[in-house]
Amino acid sequence: MERFAQLLDRLIYTRSRNDKIALVAAYLRDTPDPDRGWALAALTSGLDFPAVKASTIRDVVATRVDPLLYSLSRDFVGDTAETASLIWPRLPTGEPPPTVSEAVEIMAGMSRSTVMAQLARLLDRLEPDGRFALLKLATGAMRIGLSGRLARTAFAQAFGLDVEQVEEHWHGLRPPYADLFAWATSPEGAAPAIDPLAFKPFMLAHPLEEAQLDLAEFAVEWKWDGIRIQLVGDGNVTRLFSRGGEEISGAFPEIAAAYPIRAVMDGELLVRGDVQGGEAASFNALQQRLGRKKVTGAMMADYPAFVRLYDLLVEEDEDLRSLPWTERRARLERAVAQLPPERFDLSQIIAAQDWATLVQLREDARSQAYEGLMFKRRESAYMAGRKVGHWYKWKRQPLTADCVLMYAQRGSGKRSSYYSDYTFGCWTAPPEQGGELLPVGKAYFGFTDEELKWLDGFIRRHTANRFGPVREVEKTLVLEVAFDSIHLSRRHKSGLAMRFPRIARIRSDKPAEEANLIVDLMALVS
Amino acid sequence: MSSAPGWLRPERHGIYLPGTDCWIDPSIPVARALVTHGHSDHARGGHGHVIATGPTLSIMALRYGEQPSADRIDYGDTIELGDGTNATFLPAGHVLGSAQILLERQGERVVVTGDYKRRPDPTCAPFEPVACDVLITEATFGLPVFVHPPIGQELDKLLAALAERPDRCVLVGAYALGKAQRIIAELRARGFSDTIYLHGAMERMCALYEAHGVPLGPLALVADATLDDLRGRIVICPPSALSDRWTRRLPDPLQAFASGWMRVRQRGVQRGIELPLVISDHADWEELTGTIVELAPQETWITHGREDALVHWCGWSASPNCSIV
Incomplete structure (x- = not known):
């Protein structure tokens, strides 16, 4: 001990x-x-x-x-x-x-x-x-920020194994994992049998840098803005897993209950709504359902969840992952017929012949609240992790806003002597009409090391107030902030919350009075 | 407080002896001040006349300049304050020169502990228990969760962390007066003979300790060292410098903090500390309560710290007459 x-x-x-x-x-x-x-x-x-x-x-x-x-x-x-x-x-x-x-x-x-x-x-x-x-x-309340994925990575590192291989054998095993340690530590230890109806490591996509793929070899789908999940059913019990392999079944009992089949499927968990092509709500609505151990009937009625299916990994006891995507897709299309349509449907293939159409679709992704487009090589097997050349994601362009730096806080570790966490705000009304700044977000990346040094120096020279570890800064510096989307939020005084904000540019050339207004951001809310 | 002596009373700015116009550890400038030790919440500048031990006067001179008028008093010596009141300075075991003050008047004995600890410390004389009618005690760590581990255990953690990271340095935040020198002296007592590097704010206080006969071994200033000199070394700085820009001249410092507060994990985590060292120059809960039991005063007054728990403890144990002052 x-x-x-x-x-x-x-x-x-x-x-x-x-x-x-x-x-x-x-x-x-x-x-x-x-x-x-x-x-x-x-x-x-x-x-x-x-x-x-x-x-x-x-x-x-x-x-x-x-x-x-x-x-x-x-x-x-x-x-x-x-x-x-x-x-x-x-x-x-x-x-x-x-x-x-x-x-x-x-x-x-x-x-x-x-x-x-x-x-x-x-x-x-x-x-x-x-x-x-x-x-x-x-x-059972460790609260030390150790995910299952991190533990499996540590296990792989301890015994010189490939982490995806560890993932493959891990799931379905019970503590204290005697077979797993026997396999990892002794040369003659046999790999534990893989339970076909257990969690499988996800296949992930690379970001697409340039619009240069041979479209004949790739199928195109929407990148739905929900959360990627895996459904694992053995005919009796169905479990839902998030991308890190954490079980989230408790938050979505209606999904698990509607999946009585013996199969492992990959899909996007969404809430019904009228964006994303008129079919699903924004990520913000889904967020109401996340992170709960238990869920009330009212929550399920207000935010009805469904899964848009991408892939079929295991059917009955047959592991399909080595088959090409086209074959898995055909079997998925047949299998989905066994599932209730109000809870499960297929992620449709976009029939686009040329890049001009795709570029247009990606542009539209913003107004439609899709996250972007996905490209899947038709011949690709379902491989754990992020393998080059098979799947690509092509996200919509981020939104940007010009915000004013308001507060800064020191980072941790190597950044502990730098002010590297920034809170920035926008105007409630034009400042010449008496508008004030209200915080709209916080970001601690997006800048280069050089920019960090510059920002740190700026903050130290322009400190207006100190509150413990936080410095209030003279409200003069404009930061161009990029973010994936912005939502209404009761948690913040401005009523807004940004998703994935980062510092895109330092706009020391721009006067603070010309930064964006809160209403400008309200117009971007999805 | 029925039997409380009328000749001294707690005030907002310190303990006051009206018959003599003397104050103990006053936080504002006064005509006559008795000072228990050199920490700035006890020793202030600007008094008309100061009564303190030699090392405490040296420390005050270093921090505030030479006192215009002072009585230097050795441990065990008694000074007449007037109004039939005598004061005797006794070792408190807190830092170099730290004293308890025994006050006697017409057969009544009052001990003001100042800050104290009961554990051995190579940099100062050990606490001397003395029987009294009224004990005026500190209570910085007056909660039963505060039990300081043996210092050897904490220094082992420090040395292990150092050995584990030969490319980095271990940066120890420690108060410039007392804690820093105690850590250095304890490391030397364990045979650690490497040069220990100091933040500039530590230099003169370390020299003062050495001048008072506390050897600290090879020391050097960070300012005089190169990045490579500092790899695999112990560097000591004031706690406020731990995440200062100053640390950028150090090789990927591992942040340690030597303090009794490090007993509580969140205290360290909130400050971004990577290596907490539970090292304190104050009495822990067992020392506080053990001292009250040992001295068995008729009354206990608790000055600063977390008083509620200690008052409650007094209520059902050794010393029924106990109050916060």
Whole structure:
């Protein structure tokens, strides 16, 4: 448990993705089975121990600590597990600290009547960092920004494997992943059997730089502005996965319920609406449904979800991924007939003979709220990851607005001495008529290293106020901001939220009074 | 507060002894000030007359210029303040020259701890417990979550981080008075003999410590070093310089912060700290409560810090008469 506690602690203070991967990889290499398997499960999906709840932790602490001292401490620390780990008055037990597997085993065996005594006994065997790790493990709330994808990348790096190969074998396996570690660590270890009806790594597209593909070899589709998902059904249970392999079934029960077939399909999750060719709503509407563990009937009625299908990867127990796209497409067209049309339909192929038409369609994508166009090589197999030459995405041109820099904040890591996070605003009315600036967005990329240095210097020379780490800047600098789309939002005072904003250009040539008005941005809302 | 002595009282700007017109650690300029130690929330410039230990006077001279009038007082020495009141300075174990002040008048004994700790520190004399009727204690870390780990454990983390990254440097944010020198001295005590690099703001205080007989080993200024000199080295700077432009002259610094507050993870994460070091020159919860039990005063006054928890603790344990001042 101490080694795991140390890993957890270091992950909390590490920001860089590569450093996180290296830390997890080193842990996986150095830790014996089955500890590393349980740790991996805890770091990603979270293990569930029904007997241990956040309230249980409070109750256990109350058996040893004065309630007011606990509550004053909890207010200061801000996290129940951390407060408990720090405040716990340890009674020596003479027992060594538990291993991760022992702790998992004990916690899995706890019932409501034994949990208080057993949890206290485990806490007595550990130092503060170990207690913190144990309580985070127990409640399944790690919150350390470690995605399943990152964990699998670390696993691949630890044992010199290809990450897509790891993805291929990973899904469908259960903690503590004994087969997976046996395969990765011993030369004679056989690769675990691939469950055909489990999550498959997504095939991704490259951005298309120039309009120069042989159109005879490519099929063209709309790039729908929803979220890419994979449907995995075994005839009984259907699961929905996001691109990173995270399960999101809970947020879309009506989709899972309408998919009774044994098949794996790739598609775009959308909400009904009247943009995107009059068929789907904007991404903003879909956002109302995202990030929820549970969903109400009202949400489902107000934002009815459906899936526009792109591809068929597995049918019954037959893996179709090595077939060319044309054959998979033909089978998808047949298979979709088994599914209710209000929840599932096909992403139509755009019959365009020449680039002139496609260029026009891409131009129209903005007004129609499509995200752009997709090009798929007709002969392409379905390959994990982003392979060159097979699939291309051709996004619509970004929108731009001239905004005024208002606030800046320092970055982290290598950027910790630079003001690299910028909040910018637009005018409520022309400034000569008494208009004011209201923030419309925040961006921390899009600029070059040289531009960053320049901006940092500008901010230091033109600071109007300091609020902790934030500097208010004299409102004189115009930034041309590019963004994919803009939406109404109640969270911001301006009533607007930009999607994917970035700094396109520094417009030190332009007076701040000539920056855009809020109403200009309102006209771009989709 | 029935039995509280009438001859001293807490005021907004410090503890005041009306019969003698003396203040302890006043935050505004006064005629006569008794100063427990050199940190700027205790020692201010501009007093008419200062009574403090030799090292504290040196520190004040460094920061505010020479005091116009001062009494230098050694540990264990007693000075008459007038009105039948005597003050004795005793070691507090906080930083170089730090003192508790024992006040005696007509058989009543009051101890003002100033800031203190009970752990060994190679840069200053250890805290000397002294029995008293009234204890006026600090409570910076007055919550039971604050239990400082042994300093050796934290320095091991620092040295491991250094060994792991030979191309980078470890930049340790530490208060320029006390914390920085303690870390250096503790590293030397562990046999660490590499040159330690300093931010310019640390230089004179380190020299002052050495002049008072605290050897700190080989030190150099970052300003005099090249980027390559600094690879694989420990660099110490004031906490405010951790994310300053100054850090751009360092080779990809790993940001460490030595403070008792680092006990709480979010405190470090919010500041962008990569290596938290829980090192404090203040008493932790166990030291605060242990000292009250040991000295068993009839009354405990709590000056600055997180008082509520300590007052509550006093209520059901050692010292029933306890109040925030």
